[in-house]
Amino acid sequence: MQPPKPDPTTEAWYGETADQLAVLDRQAESLLRSGKSDRAAAIITQGQPLMGRLLSAPRPTLAAMEAVSDLDDLYGRMLLANRRYGWARLLFQKNAARWSHWRPQTPDTARRRKLAESAIAECDRRLAQ
Secondary structure (H helix, E strand, O other): OOOOOOOHHHOHHHHHHHHHHHHHHHHHHHHHHOOOHHHHHHHHHHHHHHHHHHHOOOOOOHHHHHHHHHHHHHHHHHHHHOOOHHHHHHHHHHHHHHHHHOOOOOHHHHHHHHHHHHHHHHHHHHHHO
């Protein structure tokens, strides 16, 4: 019988990576709010490999999932602003699915799911125009 695989969420690098991605999220959000979308896009791109590492865990932590979700939300909002409605919708759908299936549900996870569902509805509205 094979020994169980180690849980990557218990390793130091995992928490550090979640923290790094959260910092990048905040930087990109700030740049986006100040109208510097090109610089925000570069930071979002920089966060993609970190996102992949965090999602490689069989059961990501809540902090990791929040950082991943925030990056997808930022990217989706940028795509929405650039009239890439279908691509934006895909990112918002990922967030809606993440938070619909997250256990245990909390007021914050429900809020995040509702935000994603609202963003999907906005994409649909714009696609129908």
